[in-house]
Amino acid sequence: QVQLVESGGGSVQAGGSLRLSCAASEYTYSSYCMGWFRQAPGKEREGVAVVYTGGGSTYYADSVKGRFTLSQDNAENTLYLQMSSLKPEDSAMYYCAAQLGRSGDYCSAVWRRGDFNYWGQGTRVTVSS
Secondary structure: OOOEEEEOOEEEEOOOOEEEEEEEOOOOOOOEEEEEEEEOOOOOOEEEEEEEOOOOOEEEOOOOOOOEEEEEEHHHOEEEEEEOOOOHHHOEEEEEEEEEOOOHHHHHHHHHHOOOOEEOOOEEEEEEO
């Protein structure tokens, strides 16, 4: 059972930056799909980004490409989501998720379905205009 704990959310003005962290309870940085999702009030959950840790392939939602960046600290079992040029529409609860993976294409497909086994409790991001 992988446990995930997110942190780093908060309130920021439009154009600002935040870095979200996802700490895993065990080593997930070999052959796992590690992803970020978000859900705003009244909206469906949306995939933000995903990485296949076995090969490093990353995928981003079109809405965040060029503004958000995934990175990993394998020694700390931590996944980061660096968010820059934030917009009010980025406001949401952000969730980290993990799923055993086998390839970048597999992780991309799983991420698009939101079909992850392990989820964190979420961290809230609020962007004001």
